[in-house]
Amino acid sequence: IILDSVVGVLEVGLDMTSISEAIRRTNNQSLFIALTAFLFGGAYIWFFARSLTRPIRNLVDAVEGVAAGDLEHEIIVTERNEIGHLALSFNYMTKRLRGYTGNLKKINAQLEADAAIIEKLRSYNENILNSINPGVLTLNLEGQITTLNNAGIKILQLEKVEATGCTIADVFASEHPVGLLLQSLVTTPEVCRGREIAIGDESKETLLVFNAALLYEQNMELVGIAVTFEDVTEMRYLQMRINESEKLAAMGGLAVGMAHEVRNPLGAIKTCAQFLRDKFEPEDNRYKFPQIIIREAERLDQLIERLLNFTRPAEQDFQYEDINEILDNVAVLASLKVNDRRLTIKKSFDPNIPRLFVDAKRLQQAFLNIMLNAIDAMPDLGTLSAMTIYDQEKRRIKIEISDTGEGIPVNLVDKIFDPFFTTKIKGTGLGLAIVQQIILEHNGLISVQSKVGEGTLFTIFLPL
Numbered sequence: 001i002i003l004d005s006v007v008g009v010l011e012v013g014l015d016m017t018s019i020s021e022a023i024r025r026t027n028n029q030s031l032f033i034a035l036t037a038f039l040f041g042g043a044y045i046w047f048f049a050r051s052l053t054r055p056i057r058n059l060v061d062a063v064e065g066v067a068a069g070d071l072e073h074e075i076i077v078t079e080r081n082e083i084g085h086l087a088l089s090f091n092y093m094t095k096r097l098r099g100y101t102g103n104l105k106k107i108n109a110q111l112e113a114d115a116a117i118i119e120k121l122r123s124y125n126e127n128i129l130n131s132i133n134p135g136v137l138t139l140n141l142e143g144q145i146t147t148l149n150n151a152g153i154k155i156l157q158l159e160k161v162e163a164t165g166c167t168i169a170d171v172f173a174s175e176h177p178v179g180l181l182l183q184s185l186v187t188t189p190e191v192c193r194g195r196e197i198a199i200g201d202e203s204k205e206t207l208l209v210f211n212a213a214l215l216y217e218q219n220m221e222l223v224g225i226a227v228t229f230e231d232v233t234e235m236r237y238l239q240m241r242i243n244e245s246e247k248l249a250a251m252g253g254l255a256v257g258m259a260h261e262v263r264n265p266l267g268a269i270k271t272c273a274q275f276l277r278d279k280f281e282p283e284d285n286r287y288k289f290p291q292i293i294i295r296e297a298e299r300l301d302q303l304i305e306r307l308l309n310f311t312r313p314a315e316q317d318f319q320y321e322d323i324n325e326i327l328d329n330v331a332v333l334a335s336l337k338v339n340d341r342r343l344t345i346k347k348s349f350d351p352n353i354p355r356l357f358v359d360a361k362r363l364q365q366a367f368l369n370i371m372l373n374a375i376d377a378m379p380d381l382g383t384l385s386a387m388t389i390y391d392q393e394k395r396r397i398k399i400e401i402s403d404t405g406e407g408i409p410v411n412l413v414d415k416i417f418d419p420f421f422t423t424k425i426k427g428t429g430l431g432l433a434i435v436q437q438i439i440l441e442h443n444g445l446i447s448v449q450s451k452v453g454e455g456t457l458f459t460i461f462l463p464l
């Protein structure tokens with residue numbers, strides 16, 4: 001351009017091919033380098049990361065193993081860094097744990113062995129407790145039953161078998177005599193010996209004897225009461241029977257001696273009195289006195305006879321007899337005894353009774369003893385009844401002798417057949433014992449029903 005006018009055009013050209021080629025080559029090289037760097041970098045990072053996570057993974061596995069109870073697991077330590085240190089610590093920890101669990105296992109085994117011995121001892125003690133005859137009961141000071149053996153449950157007639165762990169009030173009714181004794185032992189613990197307690201109702205009374213001892217722990221601290229008890233009902237009964245037999249044996253000797261010594265003079269007294277009596281007419285006032293002598297002599301003779309009868313086996317004389325006739329004779333005898341007392345004697349005899357094979361004298365004595373008691377029971381007015389019934393079906397004869405007298409208290413009814421049991425000042429207590437003996441000799445049965453203030457009924461069954 002010259003002076004603002006274009007004078008010519010200069011064209012400049014440059015060949016770009018080689019430059020473009022160089023640029024493309026450079027680009028390719030850069031890409032290759034970048035790719036290689038990326039690949040190597042990636043691989044390095046991957047290896048690096050792996051070398052970091054593997055020991056952690058091993059550690060996690062090991063921790064999980066330990067958590068699952070595998071204490072044998074040991075981590076192989078390759079690194080000397082923090083993780084390697086952690087792994088070493090972990091191995092040390094599992095080793096110590098192995099040691100502890102080993103000890104624990106040993107202790108456990110020992111405990112199991114001890115428990116087995118204790119269990120064996122416990123069942124051994126329980127067997128002893130349950131195989132002995134006396135009842136054993138232990139109480140703690142809170143009144144809880146800590147031991148009660150099988151015999152104890154039976155003796156105490158407990159319905160609740162699982163008494164152990166219960167309180168006294170759980171097991172015994174509020175006024176139960178055994179419950180009261182145990183409660184008093186808990187309240188004031190004391191040693192007691194031979195405490196007698198009767199349980200059961202009057203019809204079936206059981207006599208128990210209790211002993212109590214105090215239970216101390218090793219440090220001499222009082223922890224409870226041990227009670228042992230026995231049922232002595234049978235033993236008492238046997239003792240009583242032995243005493244009775246001894247008494248009877250002694251009386252036997254006495255009676256035989258007396259019979260010899262007393263009967264002869266008594267016979268003489270009676271004969272003389274009879275002689276004297278016959279000197280007077282029965283209407284004569286003086287007739288009465290020898291008559292009294294005769295009667296009393298006869299009474300004495302009867303007493304001796306009664307003693308002899310009871311203490312030595314009577315000579316038996318069994319014949320076919322009419323029971324009504326025997327009973328009628330006895331009623332006459334009894335009415336003689338009543339004298340002027342206003343007693344009525346009622347008789348109701350079954351006429352169809354077959355003859356019975358009996359000892360008439362002995363039966364007469366039995367009936368008389370019952371009737372004399374009936375008369376004694378009616379000091380004033382009253383009725384004595386004698387009745388017979390033939391029970392064809394059961395092939396036996398039922399005899400009832402009853403009175404409207406004072407009756408027998410419930411607690412004495414069981415005793416009236418016992419020898420020497422009497423409530424009378426002049427009684428020997430042998431009357432009904434002899435009756436029972438005689439009825440048994442005839443294979444019969446005797447029972448009594450009585451109500452105080454209303455009267456008494458004796459029922460006798462004699463088999464054909």
Ligand SMILES: Nc1ncnc2c1ncn2[C@@H]1O[C@H](COP(=O)(O)OP(=O)(O)OP(=O)(O)O)[C@@H](O)[C@H]1O
Nearest residue numbers: 373374377407416422423427428429430431432456
């Ligand atoms: N019918 C009756 N009513 C009331 N009590 C009776 C009756 N029968 C017997 N007893 C009572 O039974 C007791 C014993 O009678 P048991 O005949 O054995 O002897 P006892 O009559 O006392 O003397 P013993 O017969 O030697 O005179 C009597 O003492 C009396 O208490």
Ligand SMILES: [Mg+2]
Nearest residue numbers: 369373431432
């Ligand atoms: Mg009598």
